[in-house]
Amino acid sequence: MDDRAAKKLHDSPQSDAATPWGLLLLLLMAMTSIGPTTLNILLPALPELARKLSADIPTLQLTVSLFLLGLAGAQLVMGPLSDRFGRRPVLLGGFALTATASLLAVAISSIESLVLARILQAVGASAGVVVSRAIIRDLFDRERAASMIGLVATVMVVVPTFGPLIGGVLDTAFGWEAIFVFTAATSLAVLAWAAVTLPETRGLNAPAGAQEGFLRDLRHLTGSASFAGYVLVAAFGSATFFAFLGGSPHVVVTLMGRSSAEYGVWFAISALGYMAGNFSASRLAMRFGVERLILWGILIEVVGVALATGLAAFAPHWGPAIVFLPQMVISLGNGVMLPGAISGAVSVRPQAAGTAAGITGCVQMTIGAASTQYAGTLLAGASSAMPLAILMVVLVIATAVSFAPLMRR
Numbered sequence: 499m500d501d502r503a504a505k506k507l508h509d510s511p512q513s514d515a516a517t518p519w520g521l522l523l524l525l526l527m528a529m530t531s532i533g534p535t536t537l538n539i540l541l542p543a544l545p546e547l548a549r550k551l552s553a554d555i556p557t558l559q560l561t562v563s564l565f566l567l568g569l570a571g572a573q574l575v576m577g578p579l580s581d582r583f584g585r586r587p588v589l590l591g592g593f594a595l596t597a598t599a600s601l602l603a604v605a606i607s608s609i610e611s612l613v614l615a616r617i618l619q620a621v622g623a624s625a626g627v628v629v630s631r632a633i634i635r636d637l638f639d640r641e642r643a644a645s646m647i648g649l650v651a652t653v654m655v656v657v658p659t660f661g662p663l664i665g666g667v668l669d670t671a672f673g674w675e676a677i678f679v680f681t682a683a684t685s686l687a688v689l690a691w692a693a694v695t696l697p698e699t700r701g702l703n704a705p706a707g708a709q710e711g712f713l714r715d716l717r718h719l720t721g722s723a724s725f726a727g728y729v730l731v732a733a734f735g736s737a738t739f740f741a742f743l744g745g746s747p748h749v750v751v752t753l754m755g756r757s758s759a760e761y762g763v764w765f766a767i768s769a770l771g772y773m774a775g776n777f778s779a780s781r782l783a784m785r786f787g788v789e790r791l792i793l794w795g796i797l798i799e800v801v802g803v804a805l806a807t808g809l810a811a812f813a814p815h816w817g818p819a820i821v822f823l824p825q826m827v828i829s830l831g832n833g834v835m836l837p838g839a840i841s842g843a844v845s846v847r848p849q850a851a852g853t854a855a856g857i858t859g860c861v862q863m864t865i866g867a868a869s870t871q872y873a874g875t876l877l878a879g880a881s882s883a884m885p886l887a888i889l890m891v892v893l894v895i896a897t898a899v900s901f902a903p904l905m906r907r
Contacts, residue, residue: 521695522695522696522697523646523649523650525688525691525692525695525696526630526633526634526646526650527649527650527652527653528688528691529589529626529627529629529630529688529692530626530627530630530650530651530653531626531653531657532593532596532623532626532684532685532688533569533620533623533624533626533627534653534657534661535657535661535664535681535684536565536596536600536619536620536623536681537562537565537566537569537620537661538661538662538665539661539662539664539665539668539677539680539681540561540562540616540665540674540677541562541661541662541665542662542665542666542669543665543669543674543677544558544559544561546669546673546674547612547674550674551606551608551609551612553609557609558609558612560609560613561612561613561616563867564613564616564617564620565616565617565619565620566620566863566867567620567867568616568617568619568620568621568624569620569621569623569624569627569863570624570859570860570862570863570864570867571860572620572621572624572625573624573627573628573855573856573857573859573860573863574856574857574860575621575856576588576592576624576625576628576629576852576856577628577632577852577853577854577855577856577857577859578715578716578852578853578856579852580625580628580629580632580700580852581632581700581715581849581850581851581852581853584698584700585629585632585633585636585696585698585699585700585852586692586696586697586698588625588629588852589625589626589629589692589696590689590692590693591622591625592621592622592623592624592625592626592629593622593623593625593626593685593686593688593689593692594622594685594689595618595619595621595622596618596619596622596623596681596682596685597622597681597682597685597686597689598618598622598682599615599616599618599619599622600615600619600678600679600681600682600685601678601679601682602615602618603615603616603619603678604675604678604679615678619681622685623685624859626688627855627859628852628855628856628859629852629855630650631647631650631840631844631851631855631858631859632699632700632844632851632852632855633696633699634646634647634650634841635841635844635845635848635851635855636699636700636848636851637699639845640788640841640842640845641783641784641787641788641841642783642784643841643844643845644779644783644788644791644837644838644840644841644842645779645780645781645783645784645837646780647779647837647840647841648776648777648778648779648780648783648833648837649776649777649780651776651833651836651837651840652772652773652776652777656769656773664680665677668680700852715847715849715850715853716850716853718846718847718850719846719847719850719853719854719857722846722847723903724842724846724904725843725846725847725854727900727901727903727904728839728840728842728843728846728858728904729839729843729857729858729861729862730861730896730897730900731792731796731835731839731897731900731901731904732836732839732840732843732858732861732862733858733861733862733864733865733866734865734893734894734896734897734900735795735796735799735831735832735835735836735839735893735894735897736832736836736862736866737865737866737869737893737896738799738803738828738832738869738890738893738894739772739828739829739832739866740865740866740867740869740870740873741869741870741872741873741886741889741890741893742821742825742828742873742886742890743870743873744869744870744871744872744873744874744877745873745874745876745877745885745886745889746761746765746821746822746825746886747761748874748877748878748880749821749877749880749882749883749886750764750818750821753880753881753882753883754817754818756817756818760818761818764818764821764822765822767822767826768822768823768825768826768829769829770826771825771826771827771828771829771830771833772829772830772832772833773833774830774833775795775798775829775830775831775832775833775834775835775836776833776834776836776837777833778830778833778834779791779833779834779835779836779837779838780837782834783837783838783841788838788839788841788842788845789838789842789904789905791834791835791837791838792835792838792839792842792901792904793901793905794831794834794835795831795832795833795834795835795836795838796831796835796894796897796898796901797831798827798828798830798831798834798835799827799828799831799832799835799894799897800831800894800898801827801831802824802825802826802827802828802829802830802831802890802894803824803828803887803890803891803894805823805824805827806820806821806824806825806828806883806886806887806890806891807884807887807888807891809823809824809883810882810883810884810886810887811884814882814883820883821883821886824887824890828890828894835897840855840858842904843855843857843858844858869889869893872889873886873889876889
């Protein structure tokens with residue numbers, strides 16, 4: 499797809515899957531899915547890798563935690579590179595790196611080489627997350643971009659749910675090596691798809707002559723109160739989900755004595771709330787605008803955390819429902835709010851959409867990782883679900899405080 503095709507998409511985008519934009523939407527979803535899939539797919543094979551490499555499980559957990567940090571930090575690099583050199587070369591190079599690292603991992607002989615391969619996988623996969631958001635902003639104005647981000651963001655919840663399942667099947671049937679071969683194959687498939695169909699979109703939605711350089715773009719973004727507001731709303735709003743990841747297993751499995759299988763079923767059900775929120779955002783963004791989406795999302799999250807504290811205090815006998823029913827409401831609000839916050843962040847300076855997307859993604863994942871760790875530590879000695887509910891309340895308050903200056907504007 500050449501530049502004329504990209505211009506056509508920008509001038510008259512469609513959402514029908516039969517149109518070029520519809521096909522591009524599917525590609526953006528595939529690009530975004532590589533990162534979360536690669537993150538979770540290795541989990542079932544960790545015990546076998548521990549035996550092969552004579553490493554303990556805590557050491558092997560570095561293949562997950564450092565992958566997450568690599569995915570966060572690399573976005574700060576991939577975003578500016580896509581602004582400077584274009585979306586296509588950064589994306590293609592990123593997936594080539596992920597595929598190469600995956601194939602190299604098959605020949606590992608030590609835990610150090612496995613960790614290095616996983617970090618390289620993460621660096622390459624980060625391009626899919628950053629560039630997909632930047633491409634959407636290149637093609638659309640702010641409100642329509644929020645609508646499209648709502649659709650693409652759905653895969654960030656759906657894909658991690660199936661990653662461990664795929665990894666478990668591959669490990670059981672063919673051995674742990676098959677997991678890395680699968681990751682390499684999917685990365686190469688998306689790379690080939692993008693090479694054939696992805697247009698270069700950089701600059702389509704930016705003012706003429708606006709390419710001013712990375713340092714100037716960075717100063718403009720970091721000096722913008724609006725950009726800081728959108729980024730913090732996205733980070734604290736989504737941190738409710740990461741805190742839930744860190745604290746809910748202790749509450750449900752340890753305190754309530756439920757099985758991990760039951761926890762998994764409840765978790766999958768609660769994810770429907772986020773999917774419903776993303777779908778609602780895709781439908782409502784064009785009609786009501788980004789700020790109103792964020793406001794509605796925060797209000798829904800307020801209802802969710804109020805429900806969480808109420809059930810934890812007065813209905814502990816309800817079992818896992820006291821955790822997962824409020825989380826479904828919170829996730830609904832998150833799904834409504836997050837596309838608007840991301841779209842707002844990457845729209846502050848359209849010619850630096852890649853840099854803005856990189857900063858937003860990095861801050862999101864950093865605060866998310868900290869929330870996961872803190873929630874796990876907080877709940878380790880808890881005797882009820884109340885500490886998790888209170889942490890959720892604090893995070894929603896932080897989201898509302900971050901949004902207040904935007905609402906006044």
